[in-house]
Amino acid sequence: MCGIAGLFSKSSSFEERLGDHLSDMLIQMADRGPDSAGVAFYRNPAPTGSSKVTLFSPDEGYDWDLVAGELSGAFGGSNAPEIRASHAVIVVQTDADDAGRWVIDNHPELRVMSAGQTIEIYKEKGDPREFVDRFGLRELSATHALGHTRMATESIVTTEHSHPFSTGLDLCLVHNGSLCNHNRLREELRREGITIQTDNDSEVAAAYLTWKMREGASLTEALESALDDLDGFFTFAVGTADGFAVLRDPIACKPAVMSESEDWVAMASEYRAIAVLPGAEEARVWEPDPGQVYIWEKEKV
């Protein structure tokens, strides 16, 4: 199993409470995935000319001020790190690619969880309920967010093996299912110069999308070609700067439910994660067709 929850706000007042609602959804999915949990929040865009990175350190007492200071020294500006449990978000006065590369080169003890203008990825092993509290997710406002609760099948349980996986700037992927051809595909993607950090099958799916889009495919095209190239079971949810996309494998081995109200669009592995949202009882509910790409983006809703 594994649980997925995605929530997209259609009103600014709902954005204020998005973290609270996404947390409720995630907790409903806790028994589909008690091993680890993770979220991608799209919030607080970095000012033009700058970007932000979310960094992870397994060291509880890590000196985030030091890294933030070094980043200011390298790129200018001065921004205090926003620390959440084992993660910190730092705004950097350069583009997200440069910022991410600098961290990898200068602080190999850190893991870059996400990079972009608006994305913040937090993930950690352990119970999803504790994760919500530890990271203070309820207080976060956001335009949209994705969450994942993991029941591990293909690889071990660590923070690095948890979802979401970054799949490019402001992009991330969560996955319910398992892929069979990830080993071969990982080698092929590495030969193409795509960075893959773990032996997790879902990270290969994220890397596959990164590669396809690097080659010029749109997100929809990349997902459609995934139907041919990824062998296995999947419901994917992909977060983008402007919204999110959903795709189920053509056999529909893994569940997904979608719902839309006046205030929000939601997707989840099961309806009980949607039932906790305000106005759920009046919202339209449907099951996405297998093999079809669904996308919500700001201008399209």
Next chain:
Amino acid sequence: MGTAEQTVEVVDLIEITIRELNQRLHDAADGGPQNWRITHPNGLHAIGAGINAPLEIDIDGHVGYYCVGMNKEANVRIHGSAGVGLAENIMSGTVIVDGDTSQSAAATGRGGLLVVRGNAAARCGISMKGVNIVVEGNVGHLSAFMAQKGALVVCGDAGEALGDSIYETHIYVRGSVAELGADCIEKDFKEFHTAELTGLLAEAGVDANPGDFKRYGSARKLYNFSIDNADAY
């Protein structure tokens, strides 16, 4: 009818657990309330699993996985949509869903009637063994896979691999069929089939003309049960 019909036992699933509810529904087989209204189902799993009494049940909202599995005798109306495995292995009684159902509705069902007012997703009636299913909308892929007995009526369209490896279930589809499964073919209507379809549409309360449907069933090329070989099984 009698006074028992006028009393409705209302159960709010915010207040009691699924286990408590199901225990009370099981106990009703030995007497007690016969009319039930279940509120705030909120996508919870296994609501009303294993009922074994002619209860009348209304559920207000969307239900989760395996709702009213193994139902015997009860008539259940779901005023919402249903998750995976609705009325799995239904034995008898009637289950009516106002909305859609997810995958594997009435899977392995042995008797009774399932009516879906909306669409049923993939694998509707998979391995059905005598249940009748009437879907007003569409059904997804692999519906009536290895279906053995009973009838599947689809007023909308059917997805890929309809009736794959089918045995003796009768399938009626009014709309298009994306693809027939292995050994499933279109077949002629005989008097029996017209009567069966007319009866099921009436029982389900669906206003449709039986003459608009096509019938599908087994070509009997894939399975080779012959009564002369009964000793071998």
